[in-house]
Amino acid sequence: MALRAVRSLAILSNPLRTYSTSGPLVNVSINEKTGIATATLQRPPVNSLNLELLTELCTTLEQLEKNKSRGLILTSSSNTVFSAGLDIYEMYKPNMDRYKQFWTTLQQTWINLYGSSYPTVAVVNGHAPAGGCLLALSCEYRIMLNNFTIGLNETKLGMIAPTWFAASMRNAIGTRQTELALITGNLFTTDEALKIGLVDEVVQSKNEALEKAGKFFDKFKRIPPHARTMTKTSLRGADIQALVKSRNEEMNKLTAFINDPKLQEAIGMYLESLKQKQNK
Numbered sequence: 463m464a465l466r467a468v469r470s471l472a473i474l475s476n477p478l479r480t481y482s483t484s485g486p487l488v489n490v491s492i493n494e495k496t497g498i499a500t501a502t503l504q505r506p507p508v509n510s511l512n513l514e515l516l517t518e519l520c521t522t523l524e525q526l527e528k529n530k531s532r533g534l535i536l537t538s539s540s541n542t543v544f545s546a547g548l549d550i551y552e553m554y555k556p557n558m559d560r561y562k563q564f565w566t567t568l569q570q571t572w573i574n575l576y577g578s579s580y581p582t583v584a585v586v587n588g589h590a591p592a593g594g595c596l597l598a599l600s601c602e603y604r605i606m607l608n609n610f611t612i613g614l615n616e617t618k619l620g621m622i623a624p625t626w627f628a629a630s631m632r633n634a635i636g637t638r639q640t641e642l643a644l645i646t647g648n649l650f651t652t653d654e655a656l657k658i659g660l661v662d663e664v665v666q667s668k669n670e671a672l673e674k675a676g677k678f679f680d681k682f683k684r685i686p687p688h689a690r691t692m693t694k695t696s697l698r699g700a701d702i703q704a705l706v707k708s709r710n711e712e713m714n715k716l717t718a719f720i721n722d723p724k725l726q727e728a729i730g731m732y733l734e735s736l737k738q739k740q741n742k
């Protein structure tokens with residue numbers, strides 16, 4: 463697996479070729495004409511974000527930054543799930559060393575994606591609960607297919623959406639809507655999400671979404687990249703700096719939080735309910 467990842471990254475660092483690298487968990491392809499990269503999450507069945515997937519995504523984002531990418535489309539290989547959010551097994555009776563690595567990688571992935579200098583579009587071609595919604599919110603533009611749900615539903619699981627999850631949502635839909643969304647742990651239908659600005663466009667097919675994404679990137683053809691990037695930093699930089707400053711403190715709090723027996727019991731029951739659903 464390590465060898466494959468290294469080979470993928472070597473190809474990724476050649477900006478002159480059209481290429482498609484199929485890492486085990488994130489497929490990256492770059493359009494030769496536009497220079498736009500598409501990163502497709504491919505961890506069946508539901509693209510839950512475990513340490514390995516996050517590590518690949520985080521490295522991909524770093525590499526795109528290094529190569530001065532023209533833009534990124536983030537999407538899923540599934541037809542029904544964009545991402546089911548954090549892999550709940552990473553939080554259930556966790557090995558603490560792995561858990562710390564998992565959380566640090568999640569933090570870094572958000573920092574890289576939310577603060578990327580290149581434009582980003584999420585093609586949300588399926589459900590996007592919790593961490594899946596966070597990934598979409600970290601992009602600059604969200605195009606969602608109809609008949610799915612999206613939102614930060616952590617409270618429904620007895621968990622708390624960290625401040626930077628909330629900040630990502632607040633920057634998209636404002637403080638009032640974010641407070642309501644977070645305290646209720648609401649999962650919005652595509653149309654509801656469009657209404658409150660949680661997504662920017664609703665489409666019927668992935669092809670249509672990709673076309674619309676192209677139109678979003680076209681908007682930057684005549685905009686000097688440094689002006690674009692500095693504007694983005696002026697709007698998102700403070701939230702990123704807040705996490706950079708508090709990441710160790712967050713880790714300490716989280717370590718205590720995740721080991722709470724009541725929380726572990728709740729997570730166990732939630733996992734069971736997901737399994738039961740399948741048996742119905």
Ligand SMILES: CCCCCCCCCCCC/C=C/CC(=O)SCCNC(=O)CCNC(=O)[C@H](O)C(C)(C)COP(=O)(O)OP(=O)(O)OC[C@H]1O[C@@H](n2cnc3c(N)ncnc32)[C@H](O)[C@@H]1OP(=O)(O)O
Nearest residue numbers: 510546547548549550589591592593621622624715736737
């Ligand atoms: C005190 C101060 C503290 C300050 C610090 C901050 C505190 C922080 C607290 C911690 C923060 C925690 C943040 C969490 C964010 C998250 O992302 S939690 C994850 C939330 N995700 C969900 O709730 C989604 C659950 N999944 C679904 O709803 C559905 O699976 C789906 C709608 C995505 C897809 O449905 P469907 O296509 O019908 O698939 P299923 O049959 O449901 O699932 C198939 C298969 O996948 C397993 N699975 C689903 N989701 C997950 C997941 N997130 N993780 C792991 N596994 C998942 C599901 O169990 C099935 O498995 P089996 O086939 O039965 O084995």
